[in-house]
Amino acid sequence: MINNIINKNSIKMQKCIKVFKTNLNKINTGRASTLLIENLMVDYYNVMTPLKQISNITVENANLLKITVFDNSIVKSIEKSILSSELNLNPISKTNNCILVPIPLLTEDRRINLIKIIQRYAEKTRICIRNIRKISKDKIKLLLKNKEISLDQDRYAENKIQTLTDDYISETEIILSKKKLEIKKV
Secondary structure (H helix, E strand, O other): OHHHHHHHHHHHHHHHHHHHHHHHHHOOOOOOOHHHOOOOEEEEOOEEEEHHHHEEEEEEEOOEEEEEEOOHHHHHHHHHHHHHOOOOOOOEEEEOOEEEEEOOOOOHHHHHHHHHHHHHHHHHHHHHHHHHHHHHHHHHHHHHHOOOOOHHHHHHHHHHHHHHHHHHHHHHHHHHHHHHHHHHHO
């Protein structure tokens, strides 16, 4: 029972780290990448849909993305989604079904802004991991209260959960520092 809670705890924390890594991949380091915008949600006839499902995204050159839209009627909606994202990108409509997205060069101000964004992602990840810890500890306390486990098992489980929490938070910090270095070097 306790091992089941600990294993689920670990799996959920791994998912938090995976989401964090996915969010960091969206942050550009001066090069155009389809990862940057492919998962942006677009209002497609009142259904929020990822951009990659309603268009074809290609890299034109080192700092230009080209979006070929399947349905011409949603070009404005795609532009609105790109503008409202925190990526600070300005789309340009070229034709009825083509949108160009220039990737700005990394200036010092942009680097500082990107670092703030990734720090927010890291903080959300740490909060997610801590919330998972809290839920797991509450489950353990409930088992102790219902006398399904002993006090020793309770302490063992809490120590194990805290160790997992510390490990995943330190992994978040390592990933964050690597991304910061990547942004500063480019």
